[in-house]
Amino acid sequence: MKFKHTSVLLHETIDNLKPKDDGLYVDATFGGGGHAKYLLSKLHTGTLIGFDQDEYAIHAAKLNFADLLQEDSNLRLQLVHDNFSHLKEDLVKLGYSNGIDGIYYDLGVSSPQFDQADRGFSYRYNARLGMRMDQSQELDAYQIVNQRSQRELANILYKYGDEKFSRQIAHRIVEKRKEKPIETTFELVDIIKDAIPAFARRTGGHPAKKSFQALRVAVNHELEVLQISLEEAIKLLKPHGRISVITFQSDEDKIVKRIFKKYSEVDLPRGMPVIPDNLKPTLRLVNRKPITASASELENNNRSHSAKLRVAEKI
Secondary structure (H helix, E strand, O other): OOOOOOOHHHHHHOOOOOOOOOOOEOOOOOOOOOOHHHHHHOOOOOOEEEEEHHHHHHHHHHHHHHHOOOOOOOEEEEEEOOOOHHHHHHHHHOOOOEEEEEEEOOOOOHHHHOOOOHHHHOEEEEOOOOOOOOOOOOOHHHHHHHHHHHHHHHHHHHHHOOOOOOHHHHHHHHHHHOOOOEEEEHHHHHHHHHHOOHHHOOOOOOOOOOHHHHHHHHHHHHHHHHHHHHHHHHHHEEEEEEEEEEEEOOOHHHHHHHHHHHHHHHOOOOOOOOHHHHHHOOEEEOOOOOOOOOOHHHHOOOHHOEEEEEEEEEE
16 A cells, blocks of 8 residues: 655654664654654664554555564564554553653644545545544544534634634535535535635635635544643653654644643742742753744645644653
């Protein structure tokens, strides 16, 4: 099975983890394994735990990394088919309860998920409305579009897609589904186009882009599970362990920035001579401002344009 995906900020993400032999590392969003392959190339011994809730990605990884899945390998990869919000629980099950040396996230949808038309992620292919990263999950875009109230739909489109015509689109969806259920991506695209004024459709890219993004985020609870996972990951890190997070949406970046700030800054009473251990910061920010793609990467990988990388170290 092919699962080709060009990794964004590849060297910056992994090099900032400062990989060391015999370390235990976690790839929270394994995908096509690009970051994993580079990390493993930096090590002679050690273990990488790869998480992905997409069964296609896990199956492809078992084929592409077969030599590293052996029990007797000095450099070992273990794959976990699960959402990264269950990090601690799954690591304990695997026998890793003493902490990790590094973890990284490459958030968002991978290229193969968009390219598999039948997954219903893309407004460029006609398919049943899906957008599930975990194919075993019941909730999908079809259910949200056809069952949520007009107000709920408008809130989803505005909150997760920053769609300024969210109310108009939600109203149009509700009116159209009275005739029959909205089943396919192209049906939804046509509804969105009809709801957005002509002048607005002429700029800003595809008119359905923001709405599809918002529905995908809602289907997969992306912002909620990100917050849960980051909190767990920080607690799991060993002293001097590092965490790298690549985001592609402003809401994702705000969550990462806020949580990193929460653990790296403390409010101390004025005049306190000694900082008590329970008030000391947990993290040190490796980069104050997010790392973005180089000019060369921007030219060769369109997905990198909106990417931001933040890195922190456990104190």
